[in-house]
Amino acid sequence: MKFRGYKRPDGKVGIRNQVLILPTCSCSSETCRIVASQVNGTVSIVNQNGCAQVKGDLDITKQVLAGLAANPNVYGTVLIGLGCENAQPDDMVKLIQTKTNKPLKRLVIQEEGGTIATVNKAVQYARQLVEDASRLQKEEFDISELLVGTECGGSDPTSGIASNPVVGNLSDRLIDLGATSILSETTEFIGAEHILAAQAATPEIGQQIFDIVKRYEVHIKNVGESLRDGNPSPGNKAGGITTLEEKSLGCIHKGGHRPIVEVIDYAHIPTKRGLVIMDTPGYDVASVTGMAAGGCQVVVFTTGRGTPTGNAITPVIKITANQRTYQTMLDNIDFNASPVIQGEKTIEAMGAELLQEVIDVANGKVTKAEALGFNETAINRLCNYV
């Protein structure tokens, strides 16, 4: 199977052709917003982090920012820093350059003489990058170039029964065609990690799966909190999910049935093709952000209650198997998997349809979240700001 995409100088293939206006920290986020509002073809994100963070947290933030710049859907990046932040602009440039050789411009507000001077220069850089990006022609590529993230949010029991298994079937199909699928949300492996470990390609990978779950549980316990207080959410419970184990057993269906070939840290780029686990939180927006930073060109996102989540650079395809939700949240849902629940179509048949939807979106079909211009961003964290 083929799709039409954009060849990048680092060898990767994008399905969108965005210019990213990237803030190193919270203090340059508003400046980036102004720049992005001035130049069509650019996107910016709100970065809540990048300063006043302990080393572990700063490392996570920097990986995410550099990963977003390296994402194949991005043509090039205008990086804007403040100057005094923890995520130093020069360090960010170096980190981005370890991941990609795509066009990159750097501006520092305290060097330029303030916001307006920075905006002035940044708009000129951004306009030139957009013009350069617009000259690029789409070419045909094999589907094996695709890295697809899988996510669930606002789950209800239909997620575990139908939409997650449909995504699992999509995942199997992608992997059989040589592509890569990422299963995420470590907190939602709890109670189901033995099943995933048995699916690991090697005993070492199986142990890594147990280890990331344990690390998460210990982490929450060490700050004196309980996972139960936040997960399952009130909406999950209203929909009929009672316990985290029940939610997890539904969640892991998104991974499908192929061997798990790698476990990677949050926001890191997979080194292998096949089914990969990324250690992300169950918080859907932070998980999608992590997978976008890991290089996913597209994310498939199941929901039972209905959610609007999008991403600045990675199209998010929303799917539900809850017929009522499909009708009441049509503004936000792209794909109706409820025929599985009604017994009208099989999981396999809907998996094939979902694969076609992924190809269509790769070829340029605009998702609901894209049409609405959504760019939710959340970066995972270890502890308090300092």
Place this chain on the structure above:
Amino acid sequence: MKQRINVLVLNEKDTVGVAMDDLRAGDIGVYLLAGKKYEVNVVQDIPIYHKMALTAMLEGEHAYKYGQEIGRVTLDITAGQHVHSHNLISIREGVNE
């Protein structure tokens, strides 16, 4: 009379099924397992996609869905009852506390 299937059971080990319709006390819950049809008298209202007990379960026992343990029963349950937060709790986090 032909009864419509209104409960989904995912695995033969399961002790709960999923209501595929809003069920009312007095309805008959009907599910399929390995091609055979089973009936349970619904004893209380169960919202769509919520869980119904397929068998009696005693306090302290584990409930099964997907063929896996999903929680510990905190109040004795009879077949046909609604199974949710009021009578089922996470096993994992209970142990951690």
